Amino acid sequence: MGSADAPARTHLRAVDMMRVLTLALVVSVHTVSLTAVSGTVAAGALTIVLHTSREVFFVLTALVLVHGYGRGRVRWRHFWRRRYLCVAVPYLVWTVVYIVADGHARDPLRALLGRLRDDLLFGGAKYQMYFLLVSMQIYLCFPVIRWLIRVTAGHHRVLLGACAAFQLAFALAVHRLWSPGGVITAWVHGPNAVLPSYLLYVIAGGVAAWHLPAFTAWTLAHRRRVLGGAGATTAAAVGVFLLQRLALGESTVLASGVFQPVVVLESLAVAWTFFLAGVTWAERGSPAGRAVRAVSDATFGVYLAHPLVLMGLGWAAAATGVGAGADRLPAGVVLLLAVAVVVPLVYAVSALPALLLRSTPLSLAVSGRRRLRSSATRTRAVADAVAA
Numbered sequence: 157m158g159s160a161d162a163p164a165r166t167h168l169r170a171v172d173m174m175r176v177l178t179l180a181l182v183v184s185v186h187t188v189s190l191t192a193v194s195g196t197v198a199a200g201a202l203t204i205v206l207h208t209s210r211e212v213f214f215v216l217t218a219l220v221l222v223h224g225y226g227r228g229r230v231r232w233r234h235f236w237r238r239r240y241l242c243v244a245v246p247y248l249v250w251t252v253v254y255i256v257a258d259g260h261a262r263d264p265l266r267a268l269l270g271r272l273r274d275d276l277l278f279g280g281a282k283y284q285m286y287f288l289l290v291s292m293q294i295y296l297c298f299p300v301i302r303w304l305i306r307v308t309a310g311h312h313r314v315l316l317g318a319c320a321a322f323q324l325a326f327a328l329a330v331h332r333l334w335s336p337g338g339v340i341t342a343w344v345h346g347p348n349a350v351l352p353s354y355l356l357y358v359i360a361g362g363v364a365a366w367h368l369p370a371f372t373a374w375t376l377a378h379r380r381r382v383l384g385g386a387g388a389t390t391a392a393a394v395g396v397f398l399l400q401r402l403a404l405g406e407s408t409v410l411a412s413g414v415f416q417p418v419v420v421l422e423s424l425a426v427a428w429t430f431f432l433a434g435v436t437w438a439e440r441g442s443p444a445g446r447a448v449r450a451v452s453d454a455t456f457g458v459y460l461a462h463p464l465v466l467m468g469l470g471w472a473a474a475a476t477g478v479g480a481g482a483d484r485l486p487a488g489v490v491l492l493l494a495v496a497v498v499v500p501l502v503y504a505v506s507a508l509p510a511l512l513l514r515s516t517p518l519s520l521a522v523s524g525r526r527r528l529r530s531s532a533t534r535t536r537a538v539a540d541a542v543a544a
Contacts, residue, residue, distance in 0.1 A: 160470045168223060169442050170434030174216055174451035177430050181209035183462050183506070184499050186283070192464055192479070193487040193492050196213050196400055200408035202491060204397045204422075205390055210287075211423035212430060214354045217291065218361030219431075221298055221505035222305065226365060232299060236487045239295040239433045242524045247276075249521040250460045254281040257464055279349045286349040290400040293351035294358060305362045312363045316356075330415035347415060360424060364431070376430050376439065386429040389422040395482025450511065457510025458503060465502050 181320050185206035193199050209339040225235065251272065255261065256275055260271055277284040280368040296302070308315045326347075328334075335341045375382060396418045400411035413419075443450070473479035510523035 168220070168434075169438040169445070170431065171216065171220060172445075172448050173454045174212075175428045175435040175452045176448060178209050178434060179215060179458055180499065180503065180510055181212070182284070182459060183503050184495055185209060185268045186463065186466060186500060187494050187499050188491065190470065191490055193203070193490045195408045196487040197398070197408065198487045198491060200412040201394050201397055201403060202495075203412040204393045204419065207419060208423040208426040210414055211354065211357045212288065212427040214290070214294075215358040215364075215424075215427040217294060218301070218358045219365045221294070222302065222362040222365035223368060225298070226302055226305070226362070230264045230299075235298075236295060238422075240292065242520065242526070243288055243291055243295070245284040245520050246524045247285070247292075247520065251275050251285065253464065254285070257467060277318065284459060284463060286519075287459070289349045290351055290354065297351060298395050301358060301362060305359070305404060307365055309366070312366070316363060319356040320420070324417045327415045327417045327420050330505065331410070331413060331417075348442070353415075356420065357423065357427075358425075372435050375428070376435060379432060382425075382428050382432045383491075386425040389418070389425040393418045393422040424543045439520035451507065453514075453525065454507040454510035454523060458506040459525045460523065461509060462502050462506040466504050468500070469498065 185203060188194060188199055188203055190198065194203075202206050234416070255268070255271060255275065260268060263271065275281040275285075279289040299480050304315070305312075311386065326344075329344050330353075334344050336344075343350055343353075343358060396416070397411050400406040404411075437443070437448075473482070482493075485493075488499070510519075510525070513519050514525065515528040517527055519525050
């Protein structure tokens with residue numbers, strides 16, 4: 157296998173497309189949640205579909221790690237140093253950015269330091285920061301994850317079945333606010349930043365990578381089944397949302413929540429569909445490959461920056477009266493404009509810092525990527541992304 161910084165496996169081109177698609181769901185769900193119609197039934201039905209982005213990203217993270225480091229020797233200290241540098245630095249920087257953006261820089265020093273401490277410990281600076289905490293937990297536990305996948309080789313169906321049973325039960329417990337007491341209650345009531353909350357998705361991504369050639373071949377040979385599964389589980393998720401919202405009287409936020417059993421199935425199906433999209437794209441020669449690769453390279457920067465861009469758009473909408481005008485539009489029109497207009501705009505603007513700073517020392521802090529040494533490479537990356 158080689159060392160941690162020189163994995164023998166080649167780059168998975170399919171992953172580039174998967175990242176681009178998954179990040180589009182992330183930006184979409186956060187955009188929809190900030191619209192004036194976020195509490196409507198239509199917004200909730202859309203949200204329960206978009207919420208799969210969280211789980212898909214954990215599947216993708218494990219897929220990449222096991223593909224790159226799954227079967228050979230790894231220098232773990234080097235692995236951790238490299239991985240943590242690319243997550244911990246932007247985590248610290250963007251935590252400070254969001255504390256300032258939310259107006260807390262004027263707080264008394266003691267209160268400000270307390271907020272900084274709490275936000276760093278619990279990922280509370282902004283609603284997407286929990287993902288970085290969970291990523292760091294995945295890196296820490298990756299030797300155990302890899303060992304588990306290796307020692308259960310030949311029994312991966314049993315492993316996945318056990319993880320699925322746990323995930324379904326846990327999702328139900330979170331959705332129903334199960335309160336047995338003690339640390340379990342604290343976990344169930346605050347699952348976002350805790351690795352075991354996503355056990356199935358991490359193991360599923362790792363198992364898929366372990367059997368990647370066979371998994372890829374089966375996926376390409378059964379395209380209709382994969383797409384049909386995604387369609388069926390998405391329809392089921394929307395149906396469950398409508399039942400909970402309209403028949404059982406749950407709030408839109410609760411009924412469209414990410415932690416519930418139907419979303420477990422939906423998320424796996426969407427992840428599989430995105431994998432199908434990625435391998436199909438690669439199979440067909442990766443059209444617009446340089447542009448997709450450039451955008452994929454910037455996705456972590458988009459993930460970090462897009463709430464700031466949404467805040468800026470919110471301020472601009474309030475100052476210009478656009479927000480008040482949107483309040484008078486039908487919910488369907490608002491959602492259409494949000495997804496078709498605002499989401500691409502937020503995606504593009506959020507990507508610019510990552511692309512423009514790619515060959516500067518700020519690249520690591522802004523987007524978790526080590527700087528490119530060639531300014532020509534940076535210029536080409538920006539041009540490719542714009543061309544996309």
